[in-house]
Amino acid sequence: MKKVFQVAMIIAIAALVISVAVPVQAEDAAALYKTKCAACHGADGKASKAGSTMGAKDFQSPEIAKKTDAQLIETTTKGKGKMPPFENKLTADQIKDLVKFIRTLK
Numbered sequence: 306m307k308k309v310f311q312v313a314m315i316i317a318i319a320a321l322v323i324s325v326a327v328p329v330q331a332e333d334a335a336a337l338y339k340t341k342c343a344a345c346h347g348a349d350g351k352a353s354k355a356g357s358t359m360g361a362k363d364f365q366s367p368e369i370a371k372k373t374d375a376q377l378i379e380t381t382t383k384g385k386g387k388m389p390p391f392e393n394k395l396t397a398d399q400i401k402d403l404v405k406f407i408r409t410l411k
């Protein structure tokens with residue numbers, strides 16, 4: 306009986322950790338986006354004035370929706386045109402989260 310209780314506790318704790326961890330990760334990406342990307346790409350991903358002058362496109366456009374995650378990760382990592390590379394400023398995981406976040410912008 307004690308074992309059953311222990312297993313139940315482990316499941317309960319795991320569920321709690323997962324439910325807490327997922328929103329925190331999304332929030333991290335949102336915060337990173339705000340500090341590192343929004344100046345050019347705009348809070349809603351539609352590109353700020355400065356960003357569009359440099360050639361940044363609307364993240365909500367079908368053109369970006371068509372690109373694969375790998376392509377967007379590559380651009381964020383290595384940079385492209387006036388877009389600075391982030392490979393030395395962000396981890397691969399942070400960049401992956403940011404690309405996921407970009408797709409949720411409305």
Ligand code: HEC
Nearest residue numbers: 341342345359360361362377380381385386387388389403
């Ligand atoms: C200094 C301004 C600037 C900042 C800061 C910036 N970007 Fe960009 N970004 C650009 C420009 C300009 C382009 C368009 C590059 C091109 O196609 O010539 C671009 C393009 C992109 C693209 C590719 C879209 C496409 O057309 O394929 C992605 C993805 C992207 N940026 C993500 C990010 C993320 C994530 C951040 C923050 C970590 C960020 N950018 C920060 C200016 C910026």
